[in-house]
Amino acid sequence: MSRLIGVYGILVLLFTFGCKEEAPPNDGTFSNQIRLNQIGYYPGATKKAVVITESEISNFRIIESNSGETVFSGEISGPFIWELAGEQVRIADFSELTNEGSYQLYIEELGYSFPFEVKDHVLLPVFHGSIKALYYQRAGMALKEKYASKWKRALGHPDDSVIFHTSSGKKTGFLKSPKGWYDAGDYNKYVVNASFPLGQYFLLEEQYPKCVTDGDLNIPESGNDISDYLDELKYEMDWVLTMQDEDGGLFHKLTTKNFEGMVMPHEAINQRYIVGKGTAASLDFAGAAAQAARVFMPYDSIYAKRCLQAAKKAYSWSVENPEVEFVNPEDISTGQYGDTDFDDEFFWARTQLYVTTTDNTYLDKLNKEEIDFTYSAGDGWTKFMRFMGIFSLLENKSLIPDELYNSLREGLLHTADDLAAKSKTNDYFQCVDDFQWGSNSDVLNTAMIIAQAYRLEKKPEYLDAVRQAADYVLGTNAVGYSFVTGFGDNPPMFIHHRQSAADGIVDPVPGLLSGGPNYDRQDMSDGVIYPENVAPMKSWTDHEDSYASNEICLNWNSPLTYILGFLEQESK
Ligand code: 9MR
Ligand code: 9MR
Numbered sequence: 001m002s003r004l005i006g007v008y009g010i011l012v013l014l015f016t017f018g019c020k021e022e023a024p025p026n027d028g029t030f031s032n033q034i035r036l037n038q039i040g041y042y043p044g045a046t047k048k049a050v051v052i053t054e055s056e057i058s059n060f061r062i063i064e065s066n067s068g069e070t071v072f073s074g075e076i077s078g079p080f081i082w083e084l085a086g087e088q089v090r091i092a093d094f095s096e097l098t099n100e101g102s103y104q105l106y107i108e109e110l111g112y113s114f115p116f117e118v119k120d121h122v123l124l125p126v127f128h129g130s131i132k133a134l135y136y137q138r139a140g141m142a143l144k145e146k147y148a149s150k151w152k153r154a155l156g157h158p159d160d161s162v163i164f165h166t167s168s169g170k171k172t173g174f175l176k177s178p179k180g181w182y183d184a185g186d187y188n189k190y191v192v193n194a195s196f197p198l199g200q201y202f203l204l205e206e207q208y209p210k211c212v213t214d215g216d217l218n219i220p221e222s223g224n225d226i227s228d229y230l231d232e233l234k235y236e237m238d239w240v241l242t243m244q245d246e247d248g249g250l251f252h253k254l255t256t257k258n259f260e261g262m263v264m265p266h267e268a269i270n271q272r273y274i275v276g277k278g279t280a281a282s283l284d285f286a287g288a289a290a291q292a293a294r295v296f297m298p299y300d301s302i303y304a305k306r307c308l309q310a311a312k313k314a315y316s317w318s319v320e321n322p323e324v325e326f327v328n329p330e331d332i333s334t335g336q337y338g339d340t341d342f343d344d345e346f347f348w349a350r351t352q353l354y355v356t357t358t359d360n361t362y363l364d365k366l367n368k369e370e371i372d373f374t375y376s377a378g379d380g381w382t383k384f385m386r387f388m389g390i391f392s393l394l395e396n397k398s399l400i401p402d403e404l405y406n407s408l409r410e411g412l413l414h415t416a417d418d419l420a421a422k423s424k425t426n427d428y429f430q431c432v433d434d435f436q437w438g439s440n441s442d443v444l445n446t447a448m449i450i451a452q453a454y455r456l457e458k459k460p461e462y463l464d465a466v467r468q469a470a471d472y473v474l475g476t477n478a479v480g481y482s483f484v485t486g487f488g489d490n491p492p493m494f495i496h497h498r499q500s501a502a503d504g505i506v507d508p509v510p511g512l513l514s515g516g517p518n519y520d521r522q523d524m525s526d527g528v529i530y531p532e533n534v535a536p537m538k539s540w541t542d543h544e545d546s547y548a549s550n551e552i553c554l555n556w557n558s559p560l561t562y563i564l565g566f567l568e569q570e571s572k
Contacts, residue, residue: 024063024106024111026104026112030111030114030115030490031107031110031111032480032490033110033480034051034052034105034107034110034112034113034114035049035050035052035476035478035480036475037116037476038114038474038488039116039117039122039123039125039487039488040117040119040122040123041117041122042118042122042123042567043099043118045095046464047093047094047095047097047118048091048093048468048471048476049091049476050090050428051076051078051089051090051091051092051107051110052087052088052089052090053109054088055109057107057108057109058075059075059076059107060075060076060105060107061073061074061107062097062103062105063104063105063106064101064102064103065104065115066102071097071099071101071103072094072097074093076091076107077090077091077093083427083535084426084427084435084535084537085535085536085538086535087478092105098118099118100119101117101118101119103117104116114475114488114489114490120572121568123470123564123567123568124568126474126484127561127565128216128217129484129487130560130561130564131217131229131511132217132218132511133512133557134232134235135148135217136148136499136510136512137181137182138181138235139156139157139179139181139189139239139265140155140159140179140180141179144220147219150507151509151510153265153266153503154264154265155266156187156265156266156267157187157265157268157272159176159180159254159272160177161174162177162254162273162274163271163272163273163274165275165276167329167332168251168275168276168277170274175242175243175251175274177189177243177274178239178242179235179236179239180194180235180238180239180240181235182265183554184497184553185495185496185497185547185552185553186259186260186335186498187265188254189239189255190252190253190255190335191240191250191252191281191285192252192280192337192381193553193555194236194240194288195240195281196288196381196384196555197555197557198236198240198292199287200562201561201562202288202294202295203388203392203562204562204565205229205233205295206291206294206392206395207455207566208565208569210227211565211568211569212227213228214226214227214228216228216229217229219231219232230299234296234303237288237289237292237307240288241289241307243274243281243285244310245277247317248315248317249277249317249318249321249324250278250281250282250284250314250317251274251276251281252275252276252277252278252280252326252337253275253281253334253337254272254275255272255335256273257271257273257331257332257334258270259333259334260498262502262544263502265498267502268498275329275332278321278326279323279324279342280325282314282315282318283342283345283346283348283349284345284348284349285311285314286311286314286349286352286353287311287345287348287351287352287388287389288311288352289307289308289310289311290307290308290353290355291355292304292307293305293307293308308357311352315349315353318342318345318349322346325339325340339382341382343367343386344383344385345385346365347367347371347386348385348386348388348389350362350366350389351388351389351390352392354366354399355392358399371386371390371411372386373390373411374415377432377433377434377436377439378434380438380442380555381555384445387449390412391452393405393408394408394412394452394455395455412449412452413453415449416453416462417453419449420450420461420464420465423450423464423465423468423469424461427478427537428472428476429471430446430469430472431443431446431447431465432446434519434536435516435517435519435537435539437515437520437522437548438515438516438553438556439515439516439517440473440483440513440560441516441555441556441559441560443469443473443516444469444473444560444562444563445559446469447465447469447470447559447563450465450466451566451570454466454570463571466566466567467567470563470567473560474487474488475490477537479517479537479538481514481540481542483513483514484511484512485500485507485509485552486507486508486511487511492508492514492542494508494542494543494550495514495542495544495550495552496547496550497512501544512557513552513556513557514542514549514551514552515549515550515552516540517536517538517539517540517549518539518548518549519536519539521539521549523545523546523547523548523549526545526547528541528545528546528548528549529541529543
């Protein structure tokens with residue numbers, strides 16, 4: 001007996017510490033049955049890989065990529081049944097691996113995982129990439145090779161004299177409305193979905209000033225002594241400002257009548273129109289512009305004041321016109337960005353105007369007793385506005401009454417606790433269980449809520465949950481892709497993005513977040529094929545036609561940037 005234990009003990013020792021001669025051959029192929037963050041992990045982070053197999057496997061090793069040496073080994077737990085993903089999984093936890101290095105996870109039956117790194121600032125390149133992506137979305141500017149490398153392209157959509165559609169309330173004339181970013185895979189520009197992402201981008205700058213510095217992004221403005229981040233955000237802000245009518249109201253969008261074909265910007269030359277005017281666009285703009293006033297004040301006080309004036313005017317227009325819904329006119333079929341309930345928009349605009357001006361008339365009008373803290377995936381920007389308002393109030397404790405601060409804090413922490421608890425056990429360690437259009441942004445928006453809780457109370461489980469949301473979009477998910485173009489060893493190659501589809505370059509424009517699994521699969525009606533009986537978390541296809549699962553969009557990249565920036569700053 002004792003001899004048996006002795007032999008067993010030596011085997012265990014051998015296994016635990018590994019030995020060079022046992023290093024398995026690495027033929028350069030990666031197993032997509034091992035899902036992990038394809039970029040990497042901060043040294044102190046929780047590190048979990050999800051392993052898909054029906055067989056009874058029990059051990060894994062971590063191999064250091066250059067030497068081929070086993071540096072860590074552990075037992076695999078499970079199996080677990082994950083309904084949302086429709087699969088049986090096992091978990092390999094290698095949180096104890098904290099030494100910096102480049103690694104792969106190895107399982108005898110499956111082979112090597114995608115490579116990953118463990119190090120400080122591991123997410124910095126993808127953080128910068130997610131912002132540089134906005135430069136590639138710029139309308140009205142040629143992208144020069146110096147900044148855009150192989151994705152250089154000709155100028156498209158100068159938008160210097162855009163016709164008014166009758167829905168705008170104007171019968172004649174043109175609007176000069178240049179600059180801005182293309183919304184998504186399409187070339188239109190929408191006020192609602194310019195303002196909301198700007199709000200998310202501005203929040204990062206307010207909470208972590210100068211988290212991007214001048215020169216970090218190699219854009220045309222680099223070298224002007226202002227953060228490249230603010231330069232990039234100003235390119236969008238400049239455009240939204242042009243969409244304000246003389247009376248203060250905001251036109252809803254600048255768009256062609258129908259979506260363009262899959263062509264380059266300079267070839268997409270159908271007539272563009274200024275369409276609609278309404279309460280959602282006006283209030284969303286008011287919020288973003290009021291916030292812009294705070295963010296730009298230290299750099300350009302004239303611009304900051306202009307933004308604030310514009311915000312006030314848009315708000316006043318909305319008070320006079322509190323229920324002007326936007327619905328696509330009959331001859332327009334592009335993105336609607338519709339909403340029927342403006343409470344969240346009023347809340348967002350008032351919070352931003354209050355924090356900027358400290359004028360009590362805005363604060364007094366907040367429905368303080370009825371603030372709703374429930375998060376529901378699929379509500380998208382329409383409801384997340386309210387959270388954005390709550391975040392800004394919580395950041396400005398000294399400006400609000402204690403009673404309001406305490407109730408906001410309690411409400412937010414309660415929601416964050418529920419979400420963080422869910423991320424511990426939920427499929428792929430994220431908090432969403434309803435996978436709709438743009439679900440990757442839902443995963444990241446829930447992480448934004450938890451991130452605010454972390455700013456209030458530095459609990460490790462909050463940071464863990466936010467990191468796991470990043471792990472999810474970077475590879476620890478039911479399809480085994482890093483959802484950010486150009487980052488990770490298995491990223492999307494065929495996003496629904498006109499430029500990427502038409503430019504003749506194999507690699508798509510980098511730094512863009514695919515929308516992610518969408519169980520509704522609306523594009524099946526256009527012939528997009530998904531596997532039969534596909535599970536919600538697998539309802540995604542890396543196909544150019546899949547606008548319902550594989551498009552990219554401003555309000556999806558914005559929480560990505562926020563989360564990556566937050567993690568870079570908080571993991572210092
Ligand atoms: O290409 C369009 C994409 O940018 C939109 O987000 C999406 C949803 O509105 O629609 C896409 O256009 C499709 C249209 O809705 C239906 N016919 C096929 C189009 C895709 O080429
Ligand atoms: O994100 C939007 C999603 O919630 C809607 O269901 C969908 C269909 O109306 O539109 C999405 O937004 C698209 C917008 O309408 C046009 N530009 C691309 C956006 C992302 O697909």
